[in-house]
Amino acid sequence: MLTQFRKGWLAFTTTALLTLSVQASAENYTIGTGSQSGTYYPLGGMLAKIWSENIDNFDMRAEVTAASVENVIKVSTHKQLAGIAMGNVVEQAYEGTKPFPRKMDAVVLFALYPNVVQFMVPADSDIHSITDLKGKKVSLGAPGSGTRVSAVNILNALGVEEKDIQAQSLNYTATTSAIANGQIDAGAIVGSLGVGAITELALTRNIRILSFTEADMAKITAANPSYQLIEAPADTYKNVASFKAPAIWNVLVVNKDLDNKLAYEMTKTAFENMDKIRKAISVTQYTTLENMKKLDGVPLHPGAQQYLDEQSQ
Structure with missing residues (x-):
């Protein structure tokens, strides 16, 4: 009887400990x-x-x-x-x-x-504004990302629809790689000033970040009041001139x-x-x-x- 009691008690305590372990890991x-x-x-x-x-x-x-x-x-x-x-x-x-x-x-x-909407192009590109993106291969960010939502918002506010461009759905790493390899004409990354993906790209490639005019910003804030203007100083990224861009928290x-x-x-x-x-x-x-x-x-x-x-x- 004592042996059976001990076996029963051992089984009970083992079960209890396992239960506690599961609860702790929850x-x-x-x-x-x-x-x-x-x-x-x-x-x-x-x-x-x-x-x-x-x-x-x-x-x-x-x-x-x-x-x-x-x-x-x-x-x-x-x-x-x-x-x-x-x-x-x-x-x-x-x-x-x-x-x-x-x-x-x-x-x-x-x-x-604040997150800054940054449209990157090669430094020698003939793209100087959002409207210049029409007909170009442009990465708008990964599906399900805030980058894609913001990029589309900005395009639409400035009169450019997705059907007007050759839209690509690439994440940060794929976007910068595609620009470096000449596979796309422009790419959007929405991130902090000095974000790693653009910093790394600028170390090996000559790039520009599109700068938005006051008229651009007026249209953007009229359509999306949550955006505000951010002024990025020169050399925020290596050899990149100062630029102005919409930002959101x-x-x-x-x-x-x-x-x-x-x-x-x-x-x-x-x-x-x-x-x-x-x-x-x-x-x-x-x-x-x-x-x-x-x-x-x-x-x-x-x-x-x-x-x-x-x-x-």
Whole structure:
């Protein structure tokens, strides 16, 4: 009887330990980023590291994705805890307009930094404006990416439709490779100033970034009020002249039903460790309490709003 009791107890404790192990591993999360050659991926990795090291029973990893659109959808459907996305994409998701089939359950945790719409061409190209792209081979970004959404928005605002160009659907790496090899005439990358993909291309090829006029910007902001003008100084990229381009804020999104306490803890932990993040990701110089609500039209998660209210007192 004693032996049977011991065997039964051993089986029970083994099962209990396995159950506890499964429960413990259930606190594994992902943050949706983008291409490994962009800014989203290292930033997402840094946030995941900070949260994992400072929040109890929290383990997160950065996931490579097609970026904004995919991240918003996955956050809204509970397939990712958080995701990085461009503000115009998040606004379209919140309103339920194309490319989204319905309103998405995504809200903002906090704003990150401005993303610049950068159209690259070879330095000796005869393309000097968006209208010059008509009839040309142009990469508009990967399907499901914020780059593609923004590139199309900009084209349309300036009277150019996809049917007017030979549109290619390439990610950051494929876009810069295609330009380097002369396979396309122009390519759009929407990212921070100094984004890695363009920086690397400029080291080996002579390129230009199209500069937008005041008249261009007036049309763009009339059609898409969330865009603002950014002036990039000369040598933002090697041998590239100064340029003016439309920009939109990137934000961190979470599901609107995310636990308030966890959302508060994620926000608090990120800002308390922002100095560490800035040492690794320079564009987070823009990630401040003052800029938390930079994106109009989409609310902050209540947990994030609670932290902001406390810090504003």
